[in-house]
Each structure stands twice: as C-alpha cells, then as structure tokens.
Amino acid sequence: MSKIRKKLIGKGDVRVDGRKPGDLRPIKIEIGLxxxxxxxxxxxxxxxxxxxxxxxxxxxxxxxxxxxxxxxIRCRYHMAPFSVEERKSPAPSRRETELSKVIRDALEPAxxxxxxxxxxxxxxIEVLQADGGTRCASIAVASLALADAGIPMKDLVAACxxxxxxxxxxxxxxxxxxxxxEADLPVxxxxxxxxxxxxxxxxxxxxxxxxxALKLAVDGCKRIYALLKEALRGRYLAAGNVVREEVxxxxxxxx
Amino acid sequence: xxxxxxRQLVIPGDLLAKGDxxxxxxxxxxxxxxxxxxxxxxxxxxxxxxxxAVEGVYLPSANDLVVGKVVSVGLSEWVVDINxxxxxxxxxxxxxxxxxDSRKDNLxxxxxxxxxxxxxxxxxxxxxxxxxxxxxxxxxxxxxxxxVKVTPTKIPRxxxxxxxxxxxxxxxxxxxxTVGQNGFILVRGKRVEDEALAVEVIRMIERDAHxxxxxxxxxxxxxxARRNDW
Amino acid sequence: xxxxxxxxxxxxxxxxLELLSxxxxxxxxxxxDYREIKVERGFVETAAGSALVSIGGTKVAxxxxxxxxxxxxDRPEDGALVVNAELTPLAxxxxxxxxxxxxxxxxARVVDRGIRESKMIDxxxxxxxxxxxxxxxxxxxxxxxxxxxxxxxxxxxxxLALMDAKxxxxxxxxxxxxxxxxxxxxxxxxxxxxxxTMARIGGDFAVDPSLDEETVADARITxxxxxxxxxxxxxxGGVGVFSMDEIMEAVDIAVEKSQELRRDVLGV
Numbered sequence: 001m002s003k004i005r006k007k008l009i010g011k012g013d014v015r016v017d018g019r020k021p022g023d024l025r026p027i028k029i030e031i032g033l034x035x036x037x038x039x040x041x042x043x044x045x046x047x048x049x050x051x052x053x054x055x056x057x058x059x060x061x062x063x064x065x066x067x068x069x070x071x072x073i074r075c076r077y078h079m080a081p082f083s084v085e086e087r088k089s090p091a092p093s094r095r096e097t098e099l100s101k102v103i104r105d106a107l108e109p110a111x112x113x114x115x116x117x118x119x120x121x122x123x124x125i126e127v128l129q130a131d132g133g134t135r136c137a138s139i140a141v142a143s144l145a146l147a148d149a150g151i152p153m154k155d156l157v158a159a160c161x162x163x164x165x166x167x168x169x170x171x172x173x174x175x176x177x178x179x180x181x182e183a184d185l186p187v188x189x190x191x192x193x194x195x196x197x198x199x200x201x202x203x204x205x206x207x208x209x210x211x212x213a214l215k216l217a218v219d220g221c222k223r224i225y226a227l228l229k230e231a232l233r234g235r236y237l238a239a240g241n242v243v244r245e246e247v248x249x250x251x252x253x254x255x
Numbered sequence: 256x257x258x259x260x261x262r263q264l265v266i267p268g269d270l271l272a273k274g275d276x277x278x279x280x281x282x283x284x285x286x287x288x289x290x291x292x293x294x295x296x297x298x299x300x301x302x303x304x305x306x307x308a309v310e311g312v313y314l315p316s317a318n319d320l321v322v323g324k325v326v327s328v329g330l331s332e333w334v335v336d337i338n339x340x341x342x343x344x345x346x347x348x349x350x351x352x353x354x355x356d357s358r359k360d361n362l363x364x365x366x367x368x369x370x371x372x373x374x375x376x377x378x379x380x381x382x383x384x385x386x387x388x389x390x391x392x393x394x395x396x397x398x399x400x401x402x403v404k405v406t407p408t409k410i411p412r413x414x415x416x417x418x419x420x421x422x423x424x425x426x427x428x429x430x431x432x433t434v435g436q437n438g439f440i441l442v443r444g445k446r447v448e449d450e451a452l453a454v455e456v457i458r459m460i461e462r463d464a465h466x467x468x469x470x471x472x473x474x475x476x477x478x479x480a481r482r483n484d485w
Numbered sequence: 486x487x488x489x490x491x492x493x494x495x496x497x498x499x500x501x502l503e504l505l506s507x508x509x510x511x512x513x514x515x516x517x518d519y520r521e522i523k524v525e526r527g528f529v530e531t532a533a534g535s536a537l538v539s540i541g542g543t544k545v546a547x548x549x550x551x552x553x554x555x556x557x558x559d560r561p562e563d564g565a566l567v568v569n570a571e572l573t574p575l576a577x578x579x580x581x582x583x584x585x586x587x588x589x590x591x592x593a594r595v596v597d598r599g600i601r602e603s604k605m606i607d608x609x610x611x612x613x614x615x616x617x618x619x620x621x622x623x624x625x626x627x628x629x630x631x632x633x634x635x636x637x638x639x640x641x642x643x644x645l646a647l648m649d650a651k652x653x654x655x656x657x658x659x660x661x662x663x664x665x666x667x668x669x670x671x672x673x674x675x676x677x678x679x680x681x682t683m684a685r686i687g688g689d690f691a692v693d694p695s696l697d698e699e700t701v702a703d704a705r706i707t708x709x710x711x712x713x714x715x716x717x718x719x720x721x722g723g724v725g726v727f728s729m730d731e732i733m734e735a736v737d738i739a740v741e742k743s744q745e746l747r748r749d750v751l752g753v
Contacts, residue, residue, distance in 0.1 A: 034544070034575060034576075034629065034630050035542035035630060035632055036542070036576065036577050036578060036630060036631060036632065037575060038310075038312075039310070040575070047530065049528070049529060051575060051629060052575075053574075053575035053576075055574075055578050056340070057312055057340040058340050058578070059340055059341075059342065068382070076574065076582050078573075078582075080546070080548060080625060080627050081548065081550065081569070081623065081625040082529055082531060082532035082535060082548025082549070082550055082623075082625050083529065083531055083548075084531055085531055086552075087550040087552060087623050087625075090569060090571055090625070091584070112283075112292060116312075116340060116381075117381050117382070118341075118381070118382075119340040119341075122574070124573065124574045124575045124582075126573055126575055126627070126629070128528070128529055128546060128548075128627075129529040129530065129531050130531070147266065147267055147293075147294050148294075148310065149310060150293055150294070150308055150309070150310030150311035150312065150406075150408070151293075152267070152281065152292040152293055152311075153267040153268070153292055153293075154267070154268065154283070154285075154290070154292065155267055155268030155290075156266070156267060156268055190268075191268065192268040192270075192285075192290060229266045229268075229269075232266050232294055233264060233266060236264055236294065236309060236465060237264060324492065324494045326492050336492075367495075368492060369492055369493065369494055369495040369498070370494075370495055371494045371495065371496050397496060398496070399496060399499070400496055401496070401497070401500060402494060402496065402497065447503075447504075
C-alpha cells in the first residue's frame, strides 16, 4: 500500500506548524551557561535545542597538528542519542562528520586566526533535540559561543535554510518539510563581508528558483543576525551573568 | 565620522567609524570602515579607536608581572601555567640558584609541580613559548595565600587609575595583593576572613567592570561586610 | 581521580586541608551540604523521558528511549536496561572527543547498578514475547558541565528521566506480532535509587565534592540506596584506602543524605 503523503502547505499558504512561507521559527538564546568552557551558548530554534562550547585559543594536542603561523580551528557537531525520534547511536555518523566540516568552513572565515599561532580554537556543538535545520542553528549558537569566549572575529556568522515545499518557496524548513519537500538550501552568511560561507543544496530547483531561494535564505540570515547581536548585547547590559534572552517573534511583515 | 559613543557596548562586526582614525585594540579596518572584533566597550584615545573587551585570553608581554603554577619539570627548566595559550618556560638560570649541577641537583628540590610563583615575563614573540624569570625583588615561590582567577581584560579596571582601586582594596582589607597581568591574583592576609573579603571584592569588580560608579560600590560593599564581621 | 590531568596548586591544596580541619570548605558549605541543585524535567520531547540536573556548576542531561529489541540470552523473560554515559568535550577542557574511556564507562556502570539493583524498573513487565521480543530501555547520560560529583548528578538525572518517561504502548497480537498503540504509558517504576558521593580528604568526608576537592582527595566513595534505605550499590574510587569504620561512616552519611535528596529532588 503506497503511503499517502500529507499536504505540507494548506490554504492561504499556511505551513504545517501554522507559519507563513517567510516566517522564521521562534528563537530563544542563553549565553555563558557552562562554567568550565571559555565561551558557551544555548539556542532553541523552533524545536531544535542546541548547546555550543568554545575552548581556546589553547595549546594544541597532539602537537604535530599545530600551525606555525595561525590558530587551528576544530569543530565537532554531534547529536545526542535522544535528540531524534529513533534512538541514534552515540558513535559519530558520516553525516555528523560532514556537518562538523561544513560548519567549521562556515565559521573559520570570520575568525582572526593569525593572531594566535600554534594554538587551537575548539568548537563543540551538541544537539539535544533536533527538528530540521540543525546545521544552521549550530552555526548561530557557535558564533555566540565564540563571541562569549572573546575570540576576535570579523563578524558573527548567521545561517538559515530556504527551500521548496509543495511547489512554494519557503524559509527555515523544519524536519517534516526538509524530509518531504522538494528542495533544501542551507546558507551561512557574514553580513559585514557580504559573504556566503556555507552553501549546500539537495533536491531539485530551476535556475530562477535557486536564485530566489538563495536571496530568501540570505534575507533570513540577516534577520537572525540581528537577533544574535541583540542577545549578546542583552547579556552584558542586564544584571547578572546569564541572561535568558526571550527573543520576540520577529515575523512581522515577512511573507 | 563616528557611529558609536564612548563606552558604548559593541559586538563583533559593529561599524564604529569611517574616516581619519587608527585601529587600536580589538578594532580592525576594512574598506575604509573601522569595526569591532570583540564584545566590549568603545574607547577613543585621540584618533585611535579601541574596544576594551569583556573576555579574552592573556597574551604575554615583556616585563609583565605574572602569577603562575608549575605544571611540569624538565631537565633544566620548568613549564609554568600562566593562564595563556602559551605556557611560560622558566630556566634554572633564571632562578636565584647560584649553581646548578644536573648530575647532583634535582630541579624538583627548587620548584615542584603545583608550586605557585610570582614571575616576570622576559620576552615573547608568538613563535615560541614565553621565557619567564623569578630573579628579582618580590619574585619567587609563594608559600601561602589564595589565588583568584579573573578575566585578563579586567585587570586594568581592577588596578584602577594610577592604582587607586587596588590600593583601596589593600588598605580596607589589610591584605597583600599581587596582581598578575595574566589574570591570576595572589591575595595574602593575616586572617582567612580578610582574604575571603578581598576575593569577594575582586570578583565583584570583575563582574561589574563595565559599569560606572564602581569605586563607590566597592567602598560600600567593604563597609557592609565589615559591619557584619564585627 | 576524574580529571587527573588537572593540577591543583600547592597553596590551594593547603588551604582546602586547613579549612576542612575546621569543618569548613572553600565555598562556605558544611561537610555534608550539597551545592544548589536545579532540575529541569522533560526538557526534550524526542525522548520518552528526560531531565537536566545541575549541582552547582555540574550539569548532566539524561534522555530515556524505549525500543523493541531482543532479550539478553540469560534473561529471556526480562526487558533490558542499557545505560551509556558520555563525558562530552563541552564539559571540561580535559575531555576529548572519542569513544568512552574508563571514566565514562565507570560512570555508566555505577548509574546502571543503582537502577538495576534497586529494581527501580520492573523488568519482567517489559517482556513482550518471551525469548524473542522485549522492551529495551536506553538511558543516555550526557555530561555537559564538569564541576565535580558527576555520579550524583547523573544518577538524579537518570532516575528523574525514568520516573517521567512515557513510552509507546506496545501490545502483542495473536500471531505474536508486536503492535504499537497510540496511548503513551509510563515505565513500571517501583523504586527510587539515590546515590550520595563523598570525597575523603585528610580524615574527613566532604559530601558532593567540588572539582577542586575531587582533585585533592585521595579517595572517594559513592553509596546508592533505595527507597527503604537498603544499600544497593557502592563504588570506591581513587588510590587511597578506607578503614572499615570509615566505610560505615560513609554509609551512614549516605543513608541520611539520600533521604533528603529523595524527598527534595525526586519528590517521593
């Protein structure tokens, strides 16, 4: 018996979770919550719950990995076994290995690595609950953890995915939309440099659809970027060291 | 043209100014604009724009006074944790030992793993680890006291203008306080309670370093603590 | 000890010992006091049950998953319990990514022992088709912050996650096939183990050791009791030694403190 595929876009272009095509999921941010880490941050992006910790710059072990003229950047993206519906084995999967690399490639251009030769900056990301778009949320929370650690950066890196679902171009796909939709295009962007640092795509899009989706994703990145800055500002302006930043939904006129 | 005010909190990537300025600490220039590279407070010194960062590692500088902890013993040198990605190296020739014969003498008898020292940085250029020395007045092994760790970027605030803040803490708590540029601060007092009070004050300054009216807050804090004590 | 690569300064070691001889600790606690314990129950929806526990700066997240699997050959009519612990590299500058090492395996096995030996879960009730299909309860302990006493934080997080777990209701059809029904049901929980860990420093026991205390201590002991105060698991760690009197002293402290934890944190 063939599986009857659920409709993902309803009347009036409403998505499964009630969002409009250009809406981002709600975001909550907490910064500096891990005592031992040099920098740390936690993000809730829709149902995604992701924690990032930064250690460094620090001495490199094993020594032979050390670079004589700059800091080595290491990144580890990992999902907890209980983060997805069917328990995932704790051992790193091929997907986690690939994501660790593309996330590092997205963040590294923003870091002033030459300031710390012969050291390593370690970025550790742990996904506690996943619901589509974890690599984009991971880049955002890692940016915050890097800033929290006082790592010198050109800018924060923000990331967002656009895609095609039931023929419609939408922003910020959740897990169902990613799995059942026609295309998914995650993008990371550094606003100050006007530079794209992560770009992946799977699915099928015409050339014009691709261009439109890319613009949509970059626009999403800019909106998320504003939230990340707000969260960092709030952490230092409010009393106390850890501020649970309740960020209001920023979906005013998006469509 | 300036886009921020003095002492405004800035985030990496924030545009600070455009025009005839110079990039100071934690500021970089790109395409004619000056941008912050760390979270911190903007500061203008003539035409130089600095950002006083709220967080950051310690990078050794020649002549810095540092407090460190011995972490390993070699054949003719010790490796010292100075709260930096670059560990300090102390050669036996930089101690007050007149002669050292590696066949008879043992480095561990002079300094062992876990020992705390007050040292001076001799030189550092990032291509190799910094050399440090304990030859000198008030340098050497520490036998008592408490070491509190603060973010190195807050050290200037802790010391205060011409040392005013640190003098205030010393006089009101009766403690000897050695402030390492590397963020390790050695507190030595007659009573454990005095040391604990000094440590509390230091932690408070670290937490509120970016706020104003700190000198008054510190004074009030010590007053209140003293009243509860007596 | 855990984090043996952390080197504590000699003057701090001296300070800790001086204070302990006066019944005091660096952070002002009494010898038998726990640091502030914070709990967030059900923090992930993708798990059947979950809990995030903080004791001071120590943070442990535990998620419980229940799946259909095969029974252990020597226990064909019991469900299975699998406890796994990860010392994530987020938790400490000294934790490296990689397969579980002896510290994370010891942690997992001690947490497992507490749950299994107290018979917290009635494993017989998790049998679906004897010898062929049973329910397997996975307890994944994720250490996110190491500031001392991972044992108690992990045990509390695991017990809370199991207490709250809601699993799919599996029923066995006439032909022996396993079907999943919509309604969610709790695990068959019949006991509530609580572990109490103390470091032995000099001649004193410090309950809920902080990271510095763990580094200075020459030995530690974890005693796990069930709801009736029976001892169901004990683990000695470190290279120091205990006299029989010291062991009984630790057991008595554990029985006393576990009652408080059971009441205040577990709410039973």
